[in-house]
Amino acid sequence: MDYTRIEERMNKTISVFEENLSEVRAGRANPAILNKISVEYYGTPTPINQVAGISVPEARLIVIQPWDKSVLKEIEKAILASDIGINPNNDGNVIRLNFPELNEERRKEIVKDIRKMAEEAKVAVRAVRRDGIDEFKKMQKESEITEDDLKQAEEKIQKLTDQFVEKIDKILEAKEKEVMTL
16 A cells, blocks of 8 residues: 555645744744745746845844845835834845844744644644545445555554654754744
């Protein structure tokens, strides 16, 4: 019996979870928070990293240097319109994003958000488990596999689910530690 598709879908869930975590603002400057921001560039929505160089010269600073100065105002507008909660400083050549020090209350809010993301990832993994088991039940109903095969498949899928839930917990724990110790 083939479990690779189930495992691939669970791995995809972990990847999405990790990507979402990388976009969480944890007090340290991380260019990943700009990933979802697009700029109007000659009438086309374009990701910031395709119209400007992005660097992190200090732990709490991101510098965005557009290759075309005419797009500077558009980048500034896009950042203000986004929900990253940072005001851009435009000096006419580059845009600087200063990340303030996180207070205890904000850290706890971030941890709460991260836990919510982790729970959503676990729900997604369990949905993959359910789909996989349903697939095997259908095969058993159509007499393609025996009842014993179905039990084995359910056990194998449950073991996979447990492994992936454990992975999510470890990733969550590491991110919580990072947020609380910055």
